[in-house]
Amino acid sequence: MAIRNILRMGDARLLRRAAEVRSFDSAELKELLCDMRDTMQALDGVGLAAPQIGIDLRIVIFGVESNPRYPDAEVVPDTVLINPVITFLSDAKEDGWEGCLSVPGMRGLVSRFTHLRYQGFDQFGALIDRTVSGFHARVVQHECDHLDGVLYPMRIQDMRNFGFSSELFPDADVRDE
Numbered sequence: 001m002a003i004r005n006i007l008r009m010g011d012a013r014l015l016r017r018a019a020e021v022r023s024f025d026s027a028e029l030k031e032l033l034c035d036m037r038d039t040m041q042a043l044d045g046v047g048l049a050a051p052q053i054g055i056d057l058r059i060v061i062f063g064v065e066s067n068p069r070y071p072d073a074e075v076v077p078d079t080v081l082i083n084p085v086i087t088f089l090s091d092a093k094e095d096g097w098e099g100c101l102s103v104p105g106m107r108g109l110v111s112r113f114t115h116l117r118y119q120g121f122d123q124f125g126a127l128i129d130r131t132v133s134g135f136h137a138r139v140v141q142h143e144c145d146h147l148d149g150v151l152y153p154m155r156i157q158d159m160r161n162f163g164f165s166s167e168l169f170p171d172a173d174v175r176d177e
């Protein structure tokens with residue numbers, strides 16, 4: 001178990017299309033997921049994608065119990081999602097503020113699809129198939145974007161809605177993520 005270094009925006013490794021995972025339930029995968037969990041928890045993140053720690057694989061983890069940074073957010077189950085496939089279920093989108101461990105101290109307003117189905121595998125190779133909406137759908141889109149080399153600032157439509165958390169939300173107890 002170890003807390004790994006998070007790559008920050010500007011590092012070219014964040015811009016790659018990550019490779020599919022081919023073997024499940026391995027010691028290497030188990031150790032990687034342990035490190036990802038430790039890292040996400042240490043930094044109080046909502047989600048983490050393997051490319052953010054320099055691992056070029058299609059693996060994301062996410063989960064929200066209750067987080068001071070998202071006081072109104074719905075609970076999202078702790079999930080390991082490998083080789084995800086997203087299907088959008090409507091054209092409806094909504095704006096929401098996002099942060100990212102690879103873009104510390106910043107927030108941006110990003111439009112995301114509100115309803116989607118995601119499929120993939122857990123660490124043992126068991127199928128995951130969920131239909132979700134709202135914040136859960138936003139987290140999935142943000143994390144899966146990392147697997148295609150997309151960081152949320154690339155999706156901000158009006159760059160006036162991008163800035164330092166401490167300036168945008170001076171009264172909030174905003175963490176460095």
Ligand code: NI
Nearest residue numbers: 099100101102
């Ligand atoms: Ni991120």
